[in-house]
Amino acid sequence: MLSREERTPFSEWWWTVDKPLMGAILALMLTGVILSLAASPPVATRIGLDPFHFFSRHVMFLAPSCLVLLGVSFLSPRAIRRSALIIFAASIILIVLTLAIGPEVKGSRRWITLLGVNIQASEIAKPSFVVIAAWLFAESTRRPEMPATSMALVLLLMLVSLLVMEPDFGQTMLILMVWGSLFFIAGMRMIWVFGLAGAAAAGLFSAYLFVPHVAGRIKRFMNPASGDTFQVDTAMEAFYNGGWFGLGPGEGIAKRSLPDSHTDFVFAVAAEEFGIILCLAMLALFAFVVIRTLSRAYANGDMFSRFAASGLAILFGVQAAINMSVNLQLIPAKGMTLPFISYGGSSIVSLAYGVGMMLALTRLRPRTEVEASGHAEAMRSYA
Numbered sequence: 001m002l003s004r005e006e007r008t009p010f011s012e013w014w015w016t017v018d019k020p021l022m023g024a025i026l027a028l029m030l031t032g033v034i035l036s037l038a039a040s041p042p043v044a045t046r047i048g049l050d051p052f053h054f055f056s057r058h059v060m061f062l063a064p065s066c067l068v069l070l071g072v073s074f075l076s077p078r079a080i081r082r083s084a085l086i087i088f089a090a091s092i093i094l095i096v097l098t099l100a101i102g103p104e105v106k107g108s109r110r111w112i113t114l115l116g117v118n119i120q121a122s123e124i125a126k127p128s129f130v131v132i133a134a135w136l137f138a139e140s141t142r143r144p145e146m147p148a149t150s151m152a153l154v155l156l157l158m159l160v161s162l163l164v165m166e167p168d169f170g171q172t173m174l175i176l177m178v179w180g181s182l183f184f185i186a187g188m189r190m191i192w193v194f195g196l197a198g199a200a201a202a203g204l205f206s207a208y209l210f211v212p213h214v215a216g217r218i219k220r221f222m223n224p225a226s227g228d229t230f231q232v233d234t235a236m237e238a239f240y241n242g243g244w245f246g247l248g249p250g251e252g253i254a255k256r257s258l259p260d261s262h263t264d265f266v267f268a269v270a271a272e273e274f275g276i277i278l279c280l281a282m283l284a285l286f287a288f289v290v291i292r293t294l295s296r297a298y299a300n301g302d303m304f305s306r307f308a309a310s311g312l313a314i315l316f317g318v319q320a321a322i323n324m325s326v327n328l329q330l331i332p333a334k335g336m337t338l339p340f341i342s343y344g345g346s347s348i349v350s351l352a353y354g355v356g357m358m359l360a361l362t363r364l365r366p367r368t369e370v371e372a373s374g375h376a377e378a379m380r381s382y383a
Contacts, residue, residue: 009074013073013074013363015364016363016364017073017359017363018292018296018359018362018363020288020292021288021289021292021293021296021358021359021362022073022359024285024288024289024292025069025289025340025355025359027285028282028285028286028289028339028340028341029062029065029066029340031278031282031285031340031341032058032062032340032341032342032348033058033059033062035266035269035270035341036054036055036058036059036262036266036343037052037055038249038250038252038255038269038270038273038274039252039255039261039262039266039269039270040052040053040054040055040058040261040262040343041054041055042255042256042261043255043258043259043260043261043262054262054343057343057345058343058348061344061345061348061349062348064349065348065349065351065352066352068349068352068353068356069352069353069355069356069359070356071356072352072353072356072357072359072360073356073357073359073360073363074360075356075357075360076360077302077304077305077308077360077361080131080308080357080360080361081131081132081135081304083128084127084128084131084132084135084357085128085132087124087128087353088125088128088129088132090124091121091122091124091125091128092121092125092158092159092162094112094114094119094121094124095121095122095125095162095163095166096162097112097121098110098111098112098121098166099162099165099166108166108167108168109166110122110166110168117345118345118346119346120344120346120347121346122163122166122168122171123171123344123346123347123350124346124349124350124353125159126171126174126175126178126315126350126354127312127315127350127351127353127354127357128353129155129159129175130178130182130308130311130312130315130354131308131311131312131357132152132155133152133155133156133179133182133311134182134304134307134308134310134311135304135307135308136148136149136151136152136155137149137152137182137183137185137186137307138186138303138304138306138307138308140152140186141186141187141303142303149186149188152179152183156175156176156179159175160172160175160176163175167211169207169211169214169334170322170334170335170336173200173204173334174315174318174319174322174336176196176200176203177314177318178311178314178315178318180196180197180200181310181311181314182307182310182311182314183196185307185310185311186307217332217333217334218332220332220333221329221331221332221333231258231259231260231264231265231333232326232327232329232333234254234257234258234265234268235254235258235265235267235268235327235328235329236268236328236329237253237254238252238253238254238265238268238269238271238272239268239271239272239276239327239328241253241254241272242271242272242273242274242275242276243275243276244275244276244277245274245275245277246271246272246273246274246275246277246278247272247273248273249273249274250273251273252269252272252273253272254268254269254272255269255272260335262342262343263335263337263342263343263344264323264326264327264333264335264336264337264342265327266338266341266342266343267279267282267323267324267327267338267341268327270282270341271327279324282341283324286316286317286320286321286339287317289313289316289317289355290313290314290316290317292362293309293310293312293313293316293358293362294309294310294313296309296362297309297310297313297361297362298310300361300362305361305362308357308361309357309358309361309362312354312355312357312358312361313358315354316339316351316354316355316358319336319337319338319339320338320339322334322336323336323337323338323342324338339351
């Protein structure tokens, strides 16, 4: 057992980190390993790979992800801001390179290969963008004369423009929703919040009018008979087949025909093999992570930590909600991974980075660390 009297970095981290929050995140990671083993072998076999190809890579991606999560959770708020700025700049450069030289797949350029590793730069950009936007909103509340809100809007327009050029409308909607939530949390006037919502609705309507891919998905959602709805129909059948307790591990039928059973529709595989009980347990874990982080953020006197932790929690929760809603045919189909459950190296590593920052920002800071950061209000709340 570690003594509270020790003054090593690890002991201070151990006694200040939110252990229930970290436990819920580790439980999601373990669930992802189990579901990857259940969902990925049929996909790998169908395309001529080793049956455990995706499972092995999923576990391989988890190793650096855990290191990133733990390493980032040690950082101070100041170090988090600096790292986010560097990573956001690097991700913007990678997105530009992707648009320039990345391969086109199904009409989109979202991936770039560096040193033999496929990277989706938009995934890396999300958590760092949220932290930078939170810092700018915090500065706008502390120093009204600083044009921080305008700078946050410029960053949003820049990132959204690049994502639309790929195009990746799912990530665009996610970024807009999180930015709008931060805008609201920061106490901005409601007229600006409604204006942002109106602009987002106008953008979605424009995409419907001028982007056939988006229009096709919306039409198929509104009228399933108007096009191919094989994946979402098969996903719904998986829920019906699984019932409350599932067919049993390895007994699922849907994964044999679903092309994306290990990524976008892993939630349906979980329902068929392990039942709705597991799906509800996963939903409870996601809800716990979001609510726990928001409650800890609300108690934080440092505005940057409050906004950043809240934004990261909303990003995590909304992404999970989009994936589960698509599986349940509640919204039009959109490729969005289920955090720590779906297969995807860029997604898992970027999620680990975001969750690591959540853990760091919700730590009960030692007095010396808070004083060194110069946050007197946070000192009174936590020391």
